[in-house]
Amino acid sequence: MKEATSKTASQARSRRVNVRTPDVMERVQAEVAEHYRSEVVDKLRSRHEGLTIGNTTVRLTKQFGFCYGVERAIDLAYATRNVFADNDVYLIGEIIHNQEVNRQLAEMGVCPLPGDSAVDEIEKLGPDDVVIVPAFGADTPTMKKIQERGCHVIDTTCGDVMSVWKRVRKYAKDGRTSIIHGKSSHEETRATASRAEGKDGKGNYLVILTLDECDYVCDYIRSGKGDKVAFLKRFTGGYSADFDPDLHLSRIGVANQTTMLKSETEEMQRRLEVAICDRDEALGKSEKDNFQVFDTICGATQERQDALFEMLENQPDVLFVVGGYNSSNTSHLVEIGEKELPTFFIREADCLKSLEEVLHFDLHQREEVSSYSEVLLGDDPVVVGITAGASCPNNLIEDTILKVFKLRGIDGDLVRSSS
Ligand code: SF4
Numbered sequence: 018m019k020e021a022t023s024k025t026a027s028q029a030r031s032r033r034v035n036v037r038t039p040d041v042m043e044r045v046q047a048e049v050a051e052h053y054r055s056e057v058v059d060k061l062r063s064r065h066e067g068l069t070i071g072n073t074t075v076r077l078t079k080q081f082g083f084c085y086g087v088e089r090a091i092d093l094a095y096a097t098r099n100v101f102a103d104n105d106v107y108l109i110g111e112i113i114h115n116q117e118v119n120r121q122l123a124e125m126g127v128c129p130l131p132g133d134s135a136v137d138e139i140e141k142l143g144p145d146d147v148v149i150v151p152a153f154g155a156d157t158p159t160m161k162k163i164q165e166r167g168c169h170v171i172d173t174t175c176g177d178v179m180s181v182w183k184r185v186r187k188y189a190k191d192g193r194t195s196i197i198h199g200k201s202s203h204e205e206t207r208a209t210a211s212r213a214e215g216k217d218g219k220g221n222y223l224v225i226l227t228l229d230e231c232d233y234v235c236d237y238i239r240s241g242k243g244d245k246v247a248f249l250k251r252f253t254g255g256y257s258a259d260f261d262p263d264l265h266l267s268r269i270g271v272a273n274q275t276t277m278l279k280s281e282t283e284e285m286q287r288r289l290e291v292a293i294c295d296r297d298e299a300l301g302k303s304e305k306d307n308f309q310v311f312d313t314i315c316g317a318t319q320e321r322q323d324a325l326f327e328m329l330e331n332q333p334d335v336l337f338v339v340g341g342y343n344s345s346n347t348s349h350l351v352e353i354g355e356k357e358l359p360t361f362f363i364r365e366a367d368c369l370k371s372l373e374e375v376l377h378f379d380l381h382q383r384e385e386v387s388s389y390s391e392v393l394l395g396d397d398p399v400v401v402g403i404t405a406g407a408s409c410p411n412n413l414i415e416d417t418i419l420k421v422f423k424l425r426g427i428d429g430d431l432v433r434s435s436s
Contacts, residue, residue: 032167032168032169032170033169033170033171033172034100034147034169034170034171036093036096036097036099036100036101036171037092037093037096041096041099041100042092042096044099045092045095045096045099046092048095049091049092049095052121052410052412053083053091053118053410053411053412054411054412055411055412055414055415056415056433056436057415057418057419057432057433057436058077058082058411058414058415058418059411060436061075061077061418061436062077064436065079067400068418068432068435068436070422070427070431070432070435071425071426071427072396072397072398072399072425073398073399073401073421073422073425073427074333074398074399074400074401075400075401075403075418075421075422076328076333076400076401076402076403077402077403077404077414078321078324078325078327078328078402078403078404079324079327079328080317080320080321080323080324081321081324081403081404081405081409081414082405082406082407082409082410082411082414083407083408083409083410083411084315084317084318084321084407084408085317086152086175086176086177086178086315086317086407087113087152087175087407087408089152089173089175090112090113090151090152090173090175091112091113091118093149093171093173094108094112094122094127094149094171094173095125096171097127097147097149097171098122098125098126098127101147101169104145104146104147104169105128105145105146105147106126106127106128106146106147106148106149107127107128107129107130107138107142107146107147107148107149108122108127108128108129108130108148108149108151109129109130109135109148109149109150109151109155109159110129110130110131110135110151110155110204111129111151111204112149112151112152112173113151113152113153113341113344113408114340114341114343114344114345114347114406114408115340115341115344115408115409115410115413116341116364117365117410117412117413118408118410127149130148135155135159136158136159136162139159139162139163139166140162140166142163142166142168143166143167143168144166144167144168145168146166146168146169147168147169147170147171148163148168148169148170148171149171149173150163150170150171150172150173150174151173151174151204152173152174152175152178153174153175153178153203153204153205153208154174154175154178154179154182154204154205154208154209155174155204155208156207156208156210156211157208157211157212157214158211174208175275175315177275177313177315177316177317178205178208178209178275178315180313181209181272181273181274181275181311181313182208182209182212184270184272184311184313185197185209185210185212185213185220185222185270185272186212186213186215186216186220187270188213188220188270188272188309189212189213189214189215189216189219189220189221190215190216190220191268191270192268193268193269193270193309194220194221194222194223194260194265194266194268194269194270195209195210195213195220195221195222195223195269195270195271195272196222196223196225196234196269196270196271196272196289197209197210197213197222197223197224197225197271197272197273197274198224198225198226198231198271198272198273198274198277198281198282198285199224199226199273199274199277200224200226200274200345201224201226201254201255202254203274203345205274205275205276205345206224206274209272209274210222210224210257213257213272214257219259220257221256221257221259221260221265222256222257222260223252223255223256223257223260223262223265223266224252224255224256225252225255225285226255228281228284228285228288230251230252231284231285231288231289232288233248233251234266234289234292235288235289235291235292236292237262237266238266238289238292238293238296239292239295239296239299241296242263243262245261245262245263248262249262267307268306268307268308269289269293269307269308269309270308270309270310270311271285271286271289271308271309271310271311272311272313273285273312273313273314274313274345275313275314275315275318276314276315276318276344276345276346276349276407277314277318277345277349278322278349278352278353279314279318279319279322282312282314283312286310286312289308290308290310293307293308294308317346317407318346318349318407321346321350321404321406321407322349322350322353324404325350325353325354325404326353328402328404329353329354329357329358332357332358332402333358333400333401333402334358334359334392334399334400334401335358335359335360335361335390335392335393335399335401335402336354336358336359336360336361336401336402336403336404337360337361337363337369337401337402337403337404337417337421338350338351338354338360338361338362338363338403338404338405338406339363339364339365339403339404339405339406339409339413339414339417340362340364340405340406340408340409341364341406341408341409342362342364342378342385344406344407344408344409346406346407346408347362347405347406347407347408347409348362348380350404350406351378351380352380354402354404355380358402359390359392361375361377361388361390362377362378362379362380363375363376363377363378363417364378365413365416365417366413366416366417366419366420367420369417369420369421369424370387371424372393372394372424372425373389373390373391373393373394374387374388374389375387375388375389375390393421393424393425399425401421403417403418403421418432419432
């Protein structure tokens with residue numbers, strides 16, 4: 018990291034680079050496959066009845082693991098390292114929410130610029146430095162800083178995320194406040210929120226996460242005015258600088274983080290629309306333009322949720338959901354599972370400590386805990402369901418499959434030859 022002495026910040030302009038040339042991609046794909054591929058998972062993917070050895074069956078959902086956006090982001094990050102072998106390569110935060118993938122990139126010399134200090138660190142970059150923008154994108158102040166430093170930029174932002182940006186920019190242009198269903202601290206939502214401010218920075222947004230928060234906003238909309246101070250306190254960190262609930266809830270447009278639970282997003286959209294209609298009817302207003310919605314759940318998130326619902330029609334005895342604890346789409350798979358059966362959110366196979374003890378992330382306590390379950394114990398037949406979030410590589414899923422069989426006394430070689 019060297020200071021950009023040859024150009025002033027205002028003269029410098031970032032350079033977007035295409036690193037996906039055919040020869041580079043050939044090398045990169047071999048490397049990516051070596052790090053993340055699994056033959057066991059590839060074979061099991063097409064066996065919807067699962068793999069049964071002795072009294073143990075493991076079933077995978079029809080859709081799981083890496084989505085197209087994550088695959089592309091990883092390919093681009095590997096290609097960047099390949100093309101810029103002699104340059105310093107930086108990554109804004111994490112490429113995706115999976116510690117194994119981020120660890121591999123760090124080992125390859127890709128240096129993370131941690132979220133909170135990214136803007137300060139970017140100040141120190143020069144024109145020879147390379148910055149990778151992760152799959153969730155980055156907020157506009159960060160992108161502006163990178164542009165000013167004149168570095169090479171490899172932007173891996175997923176196309177599905179960019180279509181949300183397009184929608185909220187349109188809301189801002191139309192003078193509509195964006196209501197974003199998402200987590201205000203999530204990188205993608207921060208990036209989307211910054212676009213909701215519009216090109217002139219005058220647009221407004223409000224981020225809501227839960228149905229309780231949605232109901233609170235709906236009550237405020239219906240009543241016309243309420244306790245503004247309490248409102249702003251409740252949503253601290255989740256609204257634009259000029260947002261005023263007394264002014265900016267009159268015309269709204271709803272969007273969402275791409276990885277939310279689809280059923281919850283739809284329910285929020287419905288409640289907000291009803292609240293706007295109730296208010297307008299009470300005021301005798303006839304215009305129908307105060308509410309707009311655009312469903313921005315991405316196809317990959319939806320497919321993984323649908324596939325889990327399908328697996329639950331023929332329920333296994335226990336479900337392991339593999340993925341990074343900070344992964345939004347993975348958390349929602351856990352939420353779906355835990356309503357129906359014993360469900361454990363694990364980051365890797367080593368979380369299966371024994372036939373009884375599982376180290377897992379508890380979504381309610383928001384921490385990793387040990388739990389004890391008797392599901393895997395004994396000689397009775399047991400069916401284990403496994404799914405994984407969009408940021409989980411197949412090698413971690415394979416490790417989990419092998420660990421389940423190993424705990425049940427079945428050797429890995431036998432699993433490989435039987436799959
Ligand atoms: S989860 Fe969806 S939005 Fe996120 S990277 Fe994958 S495809 Fe893109």
